[in-house]
Amino acid sequence: xxxxxxxxxxxxxxxxxxxxxxxxxxxxxxxxxxxxxxxxxxxxxxxxxxxxxxxxxxxxxxxxxxxxxxxxxxxxxxxxxxxxxxxxxxxxxxxxxxxxxxxxxxxxxxxxxxxxxxxxxxxxxxxxxxxxxxxxxxxxxxxxxxxxxxxxxxxxxxxxxxxxxxxxxxxxxxxxxxxxxxxxxxxxxxxxxxxxxxxxxxxxxxxxxxxxxxxxxxxxxxxxxxxxxxxxxxxxxxxxxxxxxxxxxxxxxxxxxxxxxxxxxxxxxxxxxxxxxxxxxxxxxxxxxxxxxxxxxxxxxxxxxxxxxxxxxxxxxxxxxxxxxxxxxxxxxxxxxxxxxxxxxxxxxxxxxxxxxxxxxxxxxxxxxxxxxxxxxxxxxxxxxxxxxxxxxxxxxxxxxx
Amino acid sequence: xxxxxxxxxxxxxxxxxxxxxxxxxxxxxxxxxxxxxxxxxxxxxxxxxxxxxxxxxxxxxxxxxxxxxxxxxxxxxxxxxxxxxxxxxxxxxxxxxxxxxxxxxxxxxxxxxxxxxxxxxxxxxxxxxxxxxxxxxxxxxxxxxxxxxxxxxxxxxxxxxxxxxxxxxxxxxxxxxxxxxxx
Numbered sequence: 001x002x003x004x005x006x007x008x009x010x011x012x013x014x015x016x017x018x019x020x021x022x023x024x025x026x027x028x029x030x031x032x033x034x035x036x037x038x039x040x041x042x043x044x045x046x047x048x049x050x051x052x053x054x055x056x057x058x059x060x061x062x063x064x065x066x067x068x069x070x071x072x073x074x075x076x077x078x079x080x081x082x083x084x085x086x087x088x089x090x091x092x093x094x095x096x097x098x099x100x101x102x103x104x105x106x107x108x109x110x111x112x113x114x115x116x117x118x119x120x121x122x123x124x125x126x127x128x129x130x131x132x133x134x135x136x137x138x139x140x141x142x143x144x145x146x147x148x149x150x151x152x153x154x155x156x157x158x159x160x161x162x163x164x165x166x167x168x169x170x171x172x173x174x175x176x177x178x179x180x181x182x183x184x185x186x187x188x189x190x191x192x193x194x195x196x197x198x199x200x201x202x203x204x205x206x207x208x209x210x211x212x213x214x215x216x217x218x219x220x221x222x223x224x225x226x227x228x229x230x231x232x233x234x235x236x237x238x239x240x241x242x243x244x245x246x247x248x249x250x251x252x253x254x255x256x257x258x259x260x261x262x263x264x265x266x267x268x269x270x271x272x273x274x275x276x277x278x279x280x281x282x283x284x285x286x287x288x289x290x291x292x293x294x295x296x297x298x299x300x301x302x303x304x305x306x307x308x309x310x311x312x313x314x315x316x317x318x319x320x321x322x323x324x325x326x327x328x329x330x331x332x333x334x335x336x337x338x339x340x341x342x343x344x345x346x347x348x349x350x351x352x353x354x355x356x357x358x359x360x361x362x363x364x365x366x367x368x369x370x371x372x373x374x375x376x377x378x379x380x381x382x383x384x385x386x387x388x389x390x391x392x393x394x395x396x397x398x399x400x401x402x
Numbered sequence: 403x404x405x406x407x408x409x410x411x412x413x414x415x416x417x418x419x420x421x422x423x424x425x426x427x428x429x430x431x432x433x434x435x436x437x438x439x440x441x442x443x444x445x446x447x448x449x450x451x452x453x454x455x456x457x458x459x460x461x462x463x464x465x466x467x468x469x470x471x472x473x474x475x476x477x478x479x480x481x482x483x484x485x486x487x488x489x490x491x492x493x494x495x496x497x498x499x500x501x502x503x504x505x506x507x508x509x510x511x512x513x514x515x516x517x518x519x520x521x522x523x524x525x526x527x528x529x530x531x532x533x534x535x536x537x538x539x540x541x542x543x544x545x546x547x548x549x550x551x552x553x554x555x556x557x558x559x560x561x562x563x564x565x566x567x568x569x570x571x572x573x574x575x576x577x578x579x580x581x582x583x584x585x
Contacts, residue, residue: 049528055453070474109549109550357485
C-alpha cells in the first residue's frame with residue numbers, strides 16, 4: 001500500500017469501514033512510515049479536539065417559552081399556565097438533563113472515533129524488501145495451509161444423499177418416481193394426496209413428510225442442514241440433543257433444537273408450527289422467538305412470528321391472540337386475551353408483555369402474578385422495564401409448573 | 403445454550419433502554435394529553451436538540467424556531483411514538499429533517515470549494531472553524547462525525563450526491579479542519 005492510499009484509507013479506518021486485512025495493512029504502513037505516521041498524529045489530535053467540543057450548547061430560554069406558548073394555543077388544552085414547576089420536579093428534570101448529557105458524552109460518535117484513532121502506535125522498524133517478503137511469507141503460508149485444511153474439513157461435512165422411504169403411495173424426487181430412495185442436495189421431494197414418506201437426516205433424526213407436500217433439499221451438510229417447505233406438512237423427530245437442522249417456510253427459518261415438532265404450510269392463513277416436545281427457535285429481525293413444548297405458533301409471511309399459544313387454549317383465546325398478532329387488535333385484544341386466559345395460558349400472557357404499552361404490562365404482570373407469583377429477585381419494575389433476565393426467570397418458574 | 407435461547411422468547415425488538423424510567427413516565431403522561439409532562443420532557447431534551455440544530459444551521463434565530471417547531475411536531479405526534487424507540491433520537495430526527503428543509507429552502511446546500519481563507523477568522527477554535535464551513539460541508543460533517551449518521555443515512559438528505567461524493571466532501575472537510583487547528 002502506498003502513502004496516498006493510506007491517506008485516503010485512514011479516514012475509512014477512523015470510520016471503521018475497512019475490512020480486517022486492509023485495516024492491518026494501514027496499521028502496518030503507518031507504524032513503518034514516518035510521513036504517514038505524522039498524518040495519523042494530526043488526525044489523532046483532530047479527533048481528540050473534536051471530542052472536547054461542548055456536548056451541548058445551552059439553549060436560549062425562549063425555546064421552552066415558545067413551546068409553552070404554542071401548547072397554550074392548542075384548543076382543549078389541559079395545561080395550566082400559572083402552575084409553576086415544583087422544586088421536586090425541577091430536581092428531577094435537572095437530574096435527567098445531567099443523565100442525558102453524560103450519555104451523550106459517553107456515546108456520541110466522535111468519542112468512538114477518537115478512541116479508534118488511538119489504536120495505532122509507532123514501532124521502530126527497519127524497512128526493507130527482505131522484511132516485506134518475510135512478512136508476506138510468514139502470513140501467506142500459514143493462511144494457505146489453514147485454508148486448505150478448512151476446505152478438506154468442510155467438504156467432508158456434506159452428507160447427501162439422504163435416504164427416503166415411502167410409507168404410503170409413491171413419492172417423487174425432482175418430479176420422477178424415485179426408485180433409488182435417495183434425495184440429493186438441490187432436488188425436490190414431493191408427495192401426492194395418496195403418498196407419504198420418511199426421510200432420514202444424518203445426525204439429526206427423521207422427518208415424516210405428509211400428503212401433498214413439496215420440499216427442496218437446500219443444504220445437506222453436517223452443522224447446516226436446511227430444507228425449504230413449499231407446501232404440505234412435516235413432522236420432525238430428533239435422535240440428537242442438539243441437531244443441526246432448519247426448515248424454511250414462508251420466509252421464516254425454523255431451527256430444530258431437539259425434541260419433536262410438526263409444521264403445516266401452504267394455507268392462506270400461514271404456516272402452523274406445533275411443538276410436541278422440547279422447543280424450536282425462530283430467528284426474526286435479529287431476535288429469537290422460542291416456541292416451547294405443547295405450544296403452537298402461527299407464521300404469517302411478512303409479519304412477526306405469532307404469540308405462542310398452549311395446545312389446550314380455547315378457540316376464543318386463539319381468535320383473540322390472532323387478532324392481536326395479525327389484525328391490529330390492539331389494547332382491546334389484550335384485554336380479551338387476559339379475560340379468557342387460564343392457568344396454562346400464562347406463558348402466552350408473559351410473551352405478550354414485550355409487545356404492549358407500559359400500562360398493559362402492569363395489568364399483565366398482575367394477572368400472571370395471581371397464578372404464578374414471580375420468583376425471588378424478579379420485581380414488577382424489572383418486568384415493566386422488560387429486563388430480560390427477570391423475564392426469563394419468571395418464564396422458567398412458570399414453565400416447569402405447567 | 404438452550405437457556406440462553408429460551409431467554410429470548412420473551413424479548414422482541416430493541417428495548418427502549420435509551421429512555422430512562424422518568425422519561426418513559428413523561429412520555430406516557432404526554433401521550434395521555436398532559437402538556438405539563440411534555441413540557442418537562444422538552445426541558446430535558448432541548449439542550450441536546452438545540453445543539454445539533456444550531457450546529458447544522460449556524461443561525462441562532464433560525465435554530466430557536468426550528469427547535470420549537472420540532473418539539474411541537476413531537477407533541478402532535480407523540481401518540482405514534484413506539485414504546486421501544488428512544489425519544490431523544492426520535493425528536494432529533496424530526497429536528498434534523500426540519501433543519502435540512504430550511505437550509506434547502508434557503509438554497510444554502512450547494513457544493514462549494516473549500517478555501518483556506520474560509521477559516522482565517524476561526525483561528526485555533528474548532529467550534530468556529532466548523533461554523534465557518536460552507537453549509538453543505540458543515541451539515542455532512544456534523545451529521546457524520548458529531549451525530550454518528552452513516553453515509554447511507556446522510557444520503558437521504560442529499561439524494562443527488564453519490565456515496566463517493568459524500569465521502570470526498572467529508573474527507574476534504576476533515577482535512578480542512580485539521581489544517582485549521584494545526585496552522
